[in-house]
Amino acid sequence: MLASVPAKDNTQWTHLYNEVVATGLCTGCTACIVACPFHVLGYEDYKPVQLQEDGPDKCAHGDKGCSLCTLACPRFREWEPEIDRLLFGEPRQPDEVMGHVDEIVLARATAPEVLMQGQDGGVVSALLIWGLENGEIDGVCTSKLSDERPWDCEPAVVTDREGVLAAAGSRYTYSPNPLAMLKAAEMGLSKLALVGMGCQASAPGSMAARRVNKWAKKVHWTFGLLCSKSFTYDGLMVEIAQKELGLDLDEIVRVNIKGKLLFYTKDGRELTYSLKKSHQYTRPGCLRCPDFTAEHADLSFGGLGQGEGWTLVIIRTPKGRDLWDRAVADGVVEWRPGSEDEGAIELMRKLAVKSLERWPSEHLSEGSRTPGLVPVAEGA
């Protein structure tokens, strides 16, 4: 069984590097980079790298007892039961393949411009705007379209309705949104919403569970996006969009995944590409990720409902339940029961199981779950 990480321990960058980065478990979420107070780590090719000379795994601050990068990591050792215990009071049961679920609903924004800008039902954006405008949050760490490359994306801090709407929609390349927390801190913001896929949505939980308090305390809402993978930019936008489909990137208005890759153009065309064929362009950091449903978010959001224009929402934590009920009461979103789309829930369950199978068995710890398997027994 894997060792657990007490809040003060002797693990440090060398352990994180050798157990998570070098083994391919690192998703590139950047929680370690955010937590490092000494600017030891940079970000290259979607991974943390040691900037200072003794690298790749020898940190002088780590040798003196600093373990913040390791403690912040949402993939280090017993990350999953530790975060589950913090958020839900206990590790999950083996059959809880989608993590802890309070309720599943299908929802959409009531404001037409939010619904129009959103990827699915615009629910993420509607809640963010509502939170900013009523002062519950003072900033959002999310992603925006890149200024450098068309249809790439990058972390961004947004603080108002216009910013949220400009950032709405999904990009299928990787944006390490936790990195925006550094900018948010520079801006003096302290009541943040973090939006991100499961790899990123577990970061506030790992920080809180292991008392990386400086950063954990800044995140008030954690919004997770369902995700089975992201793609490399060269794979998605160069090889598939430009070379295989013959698209000019300027003519694309929306990209989506609904059982296949979908590209929509300004002149109303819909071009499709097989998800199976696209697998070769999966970003390497996604290949071992076991979390399809963003299991440590307050609320998780996905687009796999059968009807267009609705977001499937998983209400998970008491905080998520509270903010959801109040947003509904304020008329920000409308909803119907998830049971109206049993096919979507079954598909979500299947995709959750598929993702779980990616996690290497030698890295299972007690309290982790695998599809249909029991957790690794004591002494195993």
Ligand SMILES: Cc1cc2nc3c(=O)[nH]c(=O)nc-3n(C[C@H](O)[C@H](O)[C@H](O)COP(=O)(O)OP(=O)(O)OC[C@H]3O[C@@H](n4cnc5c(N)ncnc54)[C@H](O)[C@@H]3O)c2cc1C
């Ligand atoms: C890479 C990726 C893969 C996904 N895969 C699936 C899937 O397989 N099945 C499924 O059901 N749903 C998937 N989703 C979620 C889905 O696309 C929608 O984000 C979700 O349904 C919420 O829709 P909405 O209209 O409520 O959100 P919106 O109101 O449109 O808000 C979306 C938010 O996501 C942020 N965002 C967009 N792109 C990224 C990115 N690359 N990285 C980080 N943040 C980003 C935006 O900035 C915005 O804040 C995926 C999302 C992403 C980004």
